Amino acid sequence: MLKKGKGKFRFVGMIMKTTQLKNIGKFQSGGTPSKKVESYFGGNIPWITTVALNGKIIDQSNATDWLTEKGVNKSATKIVPPYSLMIGTRVGVGKVAVNKVSMCTNQDIISIVDINTEDWDIDYLRYFIKASAPYLNKQARGATIQGIKLEVLQNLKLPLISVEEQKRVALILQKVNLVIDNRKTQLNALDDLIKSRFVELFGDPVKNTMNWQVCKLGDLSVQINSGNTPKGGEQVYVDKGITFFRSQNVWKGRLEMEDIAYIDKETHGNMKRSSLKHGDILMTKTGRINTENSSLGRAALYLGEDDTANVNGHVYFIRLKPEINNEFVLKILVSKEYLGYIRSVCVGGIDKRQLNKNHIEDFPIICPPKDMQNKFIEFVQQVEKLKVKVKNSLDETQVLFDSLMLKYFD
Structure with a gap:
């Protein structure tokens, strides 16, 4: 189990060596092309803001907007190569994602590029940043919009363990995270079931397509x-x-x-x-x-x-x-x-x-007739009972995930 002791990480009785985040790759900032110049937008280069940082692997489907080559060349944004670590430093401090394709970011995101994959597993790093988000938010400063300085991010200490161990840790977290995602999908499906049942029975409640x-x-x-x-x-x-x-x-x-x-x-x-x-x-x-x-x-x-x-x-x-x-x-x-x-x-x-x-x-x-209303509500109540069971399972799995994050990164 990882624990902190006098600034270092330790595994049950043994001192764990650490390194700083600035040592894993090159830090690269982003930028925003002028919205006043139409020729900067509408191209084929995906560009994102912190809204796209969902803690997972992202691609062009997560793009906030699309830039032209001219838009990239005439602004502070830069191309971020695939499988870089993207971290929110302002308006979404501590949010993280890994890009599957080349893309650009705005100035609220710092990307770590050219990561040595022989020494570092990108998924492990992604989970490390997620675990560090509460600390990063505490370091945020600003009167209207809070953000962190680059040095805060660069000086983050992370355990210096073998890439094989990193992959093992990341795989465990991914499996638990998959269960969490499945439970959330189930809850959304049950909500959709209620909505579709309503439309089936009563139609559009505003347009009154069934003439009630x-x-x-x-x-x-x-x-x-x-x-x-x-x-x-x-x-x-x-x-x-x-x-x-x-x-x-x-x-x-x-x-x-x-x-x-x-x-x-x-x-x-x-x-x-x-x-x-x-x-x-x-x-x-x-x-x-x-x-x-x-x-x-x-x-x-x-x-x-x-x-x-x-x-x-x-x-x-x-x-x-x-x-x-x-x-x-x-x-x-x-x-x-x-x-x-x-x-x-x-x-x-x-x-x-x-x-x-x-x-x-x-x-x-x-x-509509009262008996139809009552039957629909009975249906809703049955679905809600299922939702409670799924929600309880989700909460239990989230507790497990959080405990594992503490075990590996706190």
Whole structure:
């Protein structure tokens, strides 16, 4: 087992020699051609930013853009030869990938090229950088955009072990990583199964391709309101008390509790109007709309006890009439089609949009027969049970992977 001792690595009782990352190859920076010159783009040379650094082997399919030879020659970017180590040093510090084909990078990526394959296994190095990412992030500096200096990366110490041992370690990690990827694929497939079943039964919920009766969400609801931000903001939060949901807690179909806040009973009592009931749908009121996980219009179901939680001013709660299937309505609201609809009706600037109460009240909701809705939700519940099993297996495998990374690199 690898452990640190007085700046050196050791294997169970024996001193492990180390070397610095700067000794494994040549360090090469990237650059970005001017976007104002059209002739720099549209060529056949793949160019990437840190978005493409996915911890794996990448190729031209991961390209952020395509450059011409002129674009490469007239900018600071350089051709990175195949099987180099690409590392994010800014806007994605510690992210890593290995390129399968020649490509270029922007200035936020440092590539290590001309690695001696007789001494170093590229996959081992890739896992070493992944294990070093937390340390690299701690070294990041900057007021608006944080990054690390080249020396921080170059001075990283790594175990000096035989290439055969490196390959053995990398193979073990790859096998466990493959299981993790398979579990994630299973989860995505189960999500796709629910989506395809919905479309099969009900069609497009916005275009209403099956001509179902349509009702406004306001007519299906008892109450639709946003909460309030207590006077004093974060100063009034307490360690334990009434659960207080903010926009960062409301995601697509789920509530995230990791960054949850709490308020005391007195503050909650002054905000009775937004006290939550079991089964309320929560929806984010403001945010960006230009990303996959857009913060505007995300929705999830509150399943806690009545009057033991509240929401701030950036979250709406939608309390449906007792006879309305809230799980079915939620599935409509979090569908891909509805995300497009929400983007079409919200107001505000490019960076921050808002849903007003009247927008939500006017949301068109298809209303198929109740027995069809109920059968679909029963199907969803069965699939969710399978997802829990797969998720538990994924978590266990991730723990194994993390423990192996600590064993080999900490």
